[in-house]
Amino acid sequence: MLPTRTQLSQAWPLASRVDEDGRLQLGGCDALELAREFGTPAYIVVEDDLRARAQTFVEAFRARTKNFDVLFASKAFPCTAVYRVLASEGLACDVASGGELALALRGGFDPARIYMHGNAKSVDELRQARAAGVGHIVIDNADEIERLEAVVGDGDPQPVLLRVTPDVRGMTDDKISTGQADSKFGFSMPDAPAAIARAEASAALDLAGLHIHIGSQILELDPFRRAIEAIATLGDFGTYNLGGGLGVAYTAEQEPPRIADYVAAKVQTAERVLGPGKRLLEEPGRALVANSTVTLYTVQSVKRNVSTWVAVDGGMSDNLRPMLYGAVYEAQIADRFTHSGTGGGGTPSRLAGKHCESGDVIVRDVELADPRVGDVVVTPATGAYGHAMANNYNGVPRPPVVFVANGDARLVVRRETYDDLAARDVDA
Numbered sequence: 001m002l003p004t005r006t007q008l009s010q011a012w013p014l015a016s017r018v019d020e021d022g023r024l025q026l027g028g029c030d031a032l033e034l035a036r037e038f039g040t041p042a043y044i045v046v047e048d049d050l051r052a053r054a055q056t057f058v059e060a061f062r063a064r065t066k067n068f069d070v071l072f073a074s075k076a077f078p079c080t081a082v083y084r085v086l087a088s089e090g091l092a093c094d095v096a097s098g099g100e101l102a103l104a105l106r107g108g109f110d111p112a113r114i115y116m117h118g119n120a121k122s123v124d125e126l127r128q129a130r131a132a133g134v135g136h137i138v139i140d141n142a143d144e145i146e147r148l149e150a151v152v153g154d155g156d157p158q159p160v161l162l163r164v165t166p167d168v169r170g171m172t173d174d175k176i177s178t179g180q181a182d183s184k185f186g187f188s189m190p191d192a193p194a195a196i197a198r199a200e201a202s203a204a205l206d207l208a209g210l211h212i213h214i215g216s217q218i219l220e221l222d223p224f225r226r227a228i229e230a231i232a233t234l235g236d237f238g239t240y241n242l243g244g245g246l247g248v249a250y251t252a253e254q255e256p257p258r259i260a261d262y263v264a265a266k267v268q269t270a271e272r273v274l275g276p277g278k279r280l281l282e283e284p285g286r287a288l289v290a291n292s293t294v295t296l297y298t299v300q301s302v303k304r305n306v307s308t309w310v311a312v313d314g315g316m317s318d319n320l321r322p323m324l325y326g327a328v329y330e331a332q333i334a335d336r337f338t339h340s341g342t343g344g345g346g347t348p349s350r351l352a353g354k355h356c357e358s359g360d361v362i363v364r365d366v367e368l369a370d371p372r373v374g375d376v377v378v379t380p381a382t383g384a385y386g387h388a389m390a391n392n393y394n395g396v397p398r399p400p401v402v403f404v405a406n407g408d409a410r411l412v413v414r415r416e417t418y419d420d421l422a423a424r425d426v427d428a
């Protein structure tokens with residue numbers, strides 16, 4: 001049975017609830033106690049949520065086709081413990097660099113079920129993929145074909161997919177839209193036929209099929225359908241990697257399609273326009289991991305200016321998304337929720353980070369229940385591209401990652417130390 005979420009909007013992890021005393025419980029653990037034990041800021045991952053979403057994707061495909069695989073798009077949360085959980089749920093994996101490949105292998109993924117992406121793979125990364133026995137390399141451009149041929153040499157042909165940009169845009173921020181014409185990713189529709197012919201003629205490459213990924217945080221199904229229709233004109237292949245991109249709820253107001261409806265739209269369209277029985281690959285990142293995780297912060301100051309500025313001990317070093325592309329989040333005080341967790345009913349506030357940039361604002365408009373110094377503030381839905389994009393701006397050590405399940409908490413990534421900040425210095 002899937003874990004449930006009580007009294008909270010769908011931005012929050014499954015297996016979380018607000019208890020009788022108004023305190024947030026995550027995977028059976030009290031949020032304030034987690035803050036006390038592990039410090040703040042901290043990423044708290046509800047393991048049952050992670051597992052449940054992986055199972056939901058797999059079951060949605062299994063109900064509709066025999067020939068499929070679900071790949072964890074690991075750029076969303078490249079953390080060994082997350083790789084381990086998703087490998088143990090039977091998923092395959094997509095990596096976007098040599099570093100993610102190293103982590104995926106460390107996390108226990110079978111190299112044969114790893115797909116390597118990247119629009120600027122180096123010779124070293126291609127060699128690493130070959131040495132590891134990576135199942136498929138997803139070719140992005142003509143230069144890469146030549147580079148990979150040179151790396152393969154007289155060796156066994158490398159199975160590849162060709163990434164095509166279908167000239168379809170989903171409604172999402174420009175910075176995370178990839179399917180439009182003139183994208184930096186993949187072969188354009190006009191260039192794709194020659195690239196396909198070139199790959200098919202190559203003795204070093206074994207072209208298994210095509211790949212598309214039109215962008216991220218897409219909340220409607222039609223663009224996914226149109227993208228599949230677009231590539232149907234490019235020939236008949238055994239395998240189609242249909243990318244990821246399903247959006248999630250960051251706030252109570254956002255209503256993403258259900259995973260089952262999204263999978264049904266993709267599978268039905270693929271069967272209709274590509275033909276029955278094709279091997280279909282799905283690459284969710286955000287929709288697998290975003291809502292599994294919350295970030296805990298501690299309030300350091302409450303400044304009543306024109307607005308009320310609630311400043312916490314993290315910010316753009318642990319969540320870059322609001323600053324990169326205006327991503328919205330909700331926030332709550334861990335033991336004083338407003339309106340049962342759906343926002344509203346508190347002090348209109350700006351939740352600011354600690355960094356030396358005016359743009360370092362985690363949530364621009366949020367209602368917090370009488371915010372005070374020392375309060376633990378929680379932002380939900382920080383599992384995707386939070387830890388992944390974390391950085392050391394202002395010399396702030398990156399936060400720990402803590403897994404919670406059935407009332408137990410375990411540290412899976414420790415907080416960085418000041419020594420870590422100098423660990424690469426060579427002048428000692």
Ligand SMILES: Cc1ncc(COP(=O)(O)O)c(C=O)c1O
Pocket residue numbers: 073075076094117213215216217243244245246283284285286287384
């Ligand atoms: C090639 C590819 N596949 C899958 C994904 C995962 O996308 P999402 O996290 O939106 O599911 C990405 C993300 O940018 C991507 O570039």
